Amino acid sequence: MTSRWIWQHPEWPRFHWQDAELLPRLREIQQQRGLLLGRAGLQPDDESQQTLDTLLANILSSSAIEEEKVNALSVRSSLARRLGVTEAQPWPVSDRSEGLAAMMLDAIDNREQPLTTERLCQWHRWLFPQDEKSVHTLGVGVLRGSDTMQVVSGRIDRPVVHFEAPPRDGLEQQLQQFIDWFASSQHDVLLDPLLRAAIGHLWFVTLHPFDDGNGRITRALTDLALSQADSQSIRLYAMSPAILTRRASYYRILEQTQKGDLDITDWLSWFLDTLNKSLSEAIASVGRTQVKARFWLRNRNTTLSKEQSKVLNRLLDGGEQGFEAGISASQYQKVAKVSKATATRHLSDLLEKGCIEKLEGGGRSTRYQIAAEFALR
Helix, strand or coil, rough: CCCCCCHCCCCCCEEECCCCHHHHHHHHHHHHHHHHHHHHCCCCCHHHHHHHHHHHHHHHHHHHHHCCCCHHHHHHHHHHHHHHHCCCCCCHHHHHHHHHHHHHHHHHHHHCCCCCCCHHHHHHHCCCCCHHHHHCCCCCCCCCCCCCEEEEEECCEEEEEEEEECCCCCHHHHHHHHHHHHHHCCCCCHHHHHHHHHHHHHHHHHHHHCCCCCCHHHHHHHHHHHHHCCCCCCCCCHHHHHHHHHHHHHHHHHHHHCCCCCCCCHHHHHHHHHHHHHHHHHHHHHHHHHHHHHHHHHHCCCCCHHHHHHHHHHHHHHHHCCCCCCCCHHHHHHHCCCCCCHHHHHHHHHHHHEEHHHHHHCHCCCCEECHHHHHHC
């Protein structure tokens, strides 16, 4: 009889894959990690701030993947306190924000501490503080109950089962098998550490050992594996935001893999491509930070209005909110909340001071960007 789920295969969990599909991806990621570390080394003394921003994005995105809302300001304050970052306006923390920060930092900072069932259960307790109403229906800090664990969508009378976890009976032994592999594989010279992270992700989320929170704990476990692979770069990039932007394909590839055989090449390829995207975004972010630092160092004595500074920071931050295609006078007017005449005067002043330059075009279509001398070198 054909197995419906990957864990039903007689040889589970003896995964295999096609090296020819993965080796080029692994080489590119190694180059990206080297580039990221090299770029980050050029920054001023803002490593803690960079780490804070990275970890905050990771926590918020991991929760958003599961459509869980958390207070970003509280989480930021909880992280800042632990990282020793001074905040101008700290926000009140909560048991939830403290727990999320504790789990994240335990994963990346305590990478040499052994993974145990108790450690995973502690992560689960951090995810679900006892004062929250939702925990009354969950077994918090313990493995899931005897009910069949399924991921289901569709109508109640015609449900679509996307995934079914292994039976509760024997879960302790299966989880211990995973934990033993996680420990031994860290020193397996024949297994690439990045593939180990991807395998661990798939294996743990397939076990689905808790009533809830399995996805978030899986991604924290992935951060632990990536931290063990490279303790320096993990503080500079966040994988969960890249997973969030590919959320539909994330669930699709997991479902496809969990309904497939033990050849997990497609999953590993998806994981590595997403990791590569995370690194590319981190490199771009570091680059923007460098440009911003160089710009304000050069213009530390330049007299600017608060409106001009606000618009310059938007341009320097890049992305959709940063006007990557440049800013026009009408856009300046809206962002700075000034009159059309004032917007035109401000832009002319910035142009004369060398803060910005004109892009090609003219008339009403004239757009401005940060002066090229500040571009990333």
